[in-house]
Amino acid sequence: MDSDRRKVLRFIGKGSxxxxxxxxxxxxxxxxxxxxxxxxxxxxxxxRPDDYPDxxxxxxxxxxxxIRQKDAFHVISAICTHLGCNVxxxxxxxxxxxxxxxxxxxxxxxxxxxxxxxxxxxxxxSPDGFLEVDSAKDVARDFQLIIxxxxxx
Amino acid sequence: xxxQIKALWRKTSWAWSPASERESSxxxxxxxxxxxFPAKVARASMDWNYSFWLGTASASLLLILTITxxxxxxxxxxxxxxAYGSIKDLEYAVSFGRLLRNQHRWAAxxxxxxxxxxxxxxxxxxxxxxxxxINWVVGVVLFLATLFLSFTGYLLPWDQLxxxxxxxxxxxxxxxxxxxxxxxxxxxxxxEIGQQTLLRFYVLxxxxxxxxVWVLFAYHMWRVRKDGGLAVIERVRNxxxxxxxxxxxxxxxxxxxxxxxxxxQVMSSTGLEESDQVFSSPNMSRRIALVFLVVFNLxxxxxxxxxxxxxxxxxxxxxxxxxKAPWYFVWLQExxxxxxxxxxxxxxxxxxxxxxxxxxxLLAVLTMWPWLxxxxxxAEGRWLAPERKxxxxxxxxxxLAIIILIMVGVYLRGPYWRLYWPGQPRPETPRLx
Numbered sequence: 109m110d111s112d113r114r115k116v117l118r119f120i121g122k123g124s125x126x127x128x129x130x131x132x133x134x135x136x137x138x139x140x141x142x143x144x145x146x147x148x149x150x151x152x153x154x155x156r157p158d159d160y161p162d163x164x165x166x167x168x169x170x171x172x173x174x175i176r177q178k179d180a181f182h183v184i185s186a187i188c189t190h191l192g193c194n195v196x197x198x199x200x201x202x203x204x205x206x207x208x209x210x211x212x213x214x215x216x217x218x219x220x221x222x223x224x225x226x227x228x229x230x231x232x233x234s235p236d237g238f239l240e241v242d243s244a245k246d247v248a249r250d251f252q253l254i255i256x257x258x259x260x261x
Numbered sequence: 262x263x264x265q266i267k268a269l270w271r272k273t274s275w276a277w278s279p280a281s282e283r284e285s286s287x288x289x290x291x292x293x294x295x296x297x298f299p300a301k302v303a304r305a306s307m308d309w310n311y312s313f314w315l316g317t318a319s320a321s322l323l324l325i326l327t328i329t330x331x332x333x334x335x336x337x338x339x340x341x342x343x344a345y346g347s348i349k350d351l352e353y354a355v356s357f358g359r360l361l362r363n364q365h366r367w368a369a370x371x372x373x374x375x376x377x378x379x380x381x382x383x384x385x386x387x388x389x390x391x392x393x394x395i396n397w398v399v400g401v402v403l404f405l406a407t408l409f410l411s412f413t414g415y416l417l418p419w420d421q422l423x424x425x426x427x428x429x430x431x432x433x434x435x436x437x438x439x440x441x442x443x444x445x446x447x448x449x450x451x452x453e454i455g456q457q458t459l460l461r462f463y464v465l466x467x468x469x470x471x472x473x474v475w476v477l478f479a480y481h482m483w484r485v486r487k488d489g490g491l492a493v494i495e496r497v498r499n500x501x502x503x504x505x506x507x508x509x510x511x512x513x514x515x516x517x518x519x520x521x522x523x524x525x526q527v528m529s530s531t532g533l534e535e536s537d538q539v540f541s542s543p544n545m546s547r548r549i550a551l552v553f554l555v556v557f558n559l560x561x562x563x564x565x566x567x568x569x570x571x572x573x574x575x576x577x578x579x580x581x582x583x584x585k586a587p588w589y590f591v592w593l594q595e596x597x598x599x600x601x602x603x604x605x606x607x608x609x610x611x612x613x614x615x616x617x618x619x620x621x622x623l624l625a626v627l628t629m630w631p632w633l634x635x636x637x638x639x640a641e642g643r644w645l646a647p648e649r650k651x652x653x654x655x656x657x658x659x660x661l662a663i664i665i666l667i668m669v670g671v672y673l674r675g676p677y678w679r680l681y682w683p684g685q686p687r688p689e690t691p692r693l694x
Contacts, residue, residue, distance in 0.1 A: 146451075146456075190610065191612055192429070192432045193429065193584055205580050205677055205678065206584045207594065208598055221598050221610070
């Protein structure tokens with residue numbers, strides 16, 4: 109009876125020290141997963157719609173293309189879906205300099221290693237009249253933002 | 262006075278140049294730097310043409326990299342704002358700073374090559390049988406750690422080359438099944454390459470991985486001793502067993518009828534004999550010193566002649582065209598660029614197939630090879646033994662394929678990763694940075 113109690117107490121004693129040790133290793137591992145990211149937000153403003161010429165315009169800072177056809181706007185990601193390099197617009201198609209993926213003007217794959225089409229981002233006009241993009245929101249491949257003469261969508 | 266200095270010199274250095282066999286033997290016991298060697302080593306393992314001393318050359322490069330690396334740490338600042346500037350300072354403002362960086366760079370690339378060639382030597386001599394299989398696995402881990410050290414060091418200059426090589430590399434990690442995105446998030450310290458990534462790669466590069474490599478290196482050496490030395494001595498042993506000396510029956514054995522034929526003593530004599538062995542000091546210590554000096558001078562020569570590349574400051578919005586990985590990863594880049602498989606709507610990304618599954622398979626086979634090898638033990642410790650002809654051919658073909666992929670990636674890939682033959686004009690691409 110007495111020895112059983114000792115066994116239990118010994119188990120609790122050693123076990124708690126061991127558990128604390130393992131918990132601290134876990135805590136050190138958890139610390140490596142950041143809670144706060146100092147990264148730009150996924151929703152951001154571009155220039156005013158009228159600042160963009162017809163055709164494909166690269167926005168280097170946000171790594172995307174603004175495509176304007178008269179009143180219709182849409183925004184395609186410039187980040188290759190293969191391994192994250194910036195694709196370049198070459199008059200008729202997008203080409204990736206890293207591994208040679210090629211994309212049609214709508215971002216779908218022609219050839220190369222890219223597993224999927226370029227993202228097509230949700231685009232709106234902000235209340236103060238700027239193009240606003242949400243890169244976390246993917247939209248259908250025929251999405252067009254039509255902007256009237258008053259500058260509103 | 263002069264005599265006193267001479268006496269002091271003799272007192273501190275005698276272990277390195279023993280004057281007698283007795284001093285050779287005592288040197289191992291009394292000198293800290295020699296005490297991890299056995300007193301005697303097999304004469305055959307001292308042969309330049311058996312091992313080419315590639316393991317010693319790898320260890321020499323590790324030492325050179327540690328010393329030059331610590332020197333570089335005095336100047337390098339792991340911050341996205343100052344990293345590139347501190348490399349520029351090393352090149353233009355620090356006396357011999359460029360030389361230090363060059364030597365670190367060429368020693369690092371040399372180490373990747375020499376460690377691989379060392380592994381090829383061990384393979385072609387079948388030197389991984391029995392208990393040596395453990396050291397083969399340790400060696401594979403050391404090779405991987407060497408590659409990862411090169412990879413983490415690649416980001417630190419924070420130039421265009423660094424930034425985009427790491428973009429591609431960590432995107433490959435993301436393609437690993439299940440844990441991929443977590444690994445990428447953990448490596449980057451976020452969702453994109455930034456200050457956290459630089460700091461993490463820095464700590465991995467200057468502390469975590471070097472400590473790992475040094476500890477594994479020590480274990481690697483300890484195991485060589487526990488396994489009885491280089492595998493070449495198995496060849497010597499096999500020869501001894503195959504040709505047992507014709508000794509007359511000893512009187513007692515034949516009288517008591519304990520054994521027919523030769524005596525027990527001769528049959529059990531599979532160990533090395535006195536004439537097969539030489540003292541470690543000075544026979545081994547001098548060779549190690551010589552190998553180190555040759556390797557050191559070669560890296561120094563390379564550092565004087567060739568400058569380590571440094572491109573423009575890292576620019577996350579402009580990808581260089583073409584963006585190439587360092588040469589020892591270019592074969593992987595070739596694989597990820599050409600192994601995307603499409604079956605109808607179903608697509609397997611080249612990053613998964615060529616970047617994870619295929620190298621993973623190669624690595625698994627490489628690690629398991631000692632247990633796949635079914636050749637007779639007589640093939641052990643011999644260069645290109647006929648019994649292992651097919652195995653050696655397999656390894657050679659795989660190595661050749663990797664070399665061809667590297668050559669294609671380095672010399673034939675032009676803008677947009679298209680193939681251009683040597684001499685064929687390549688289109689001018691705008692350099693936007």
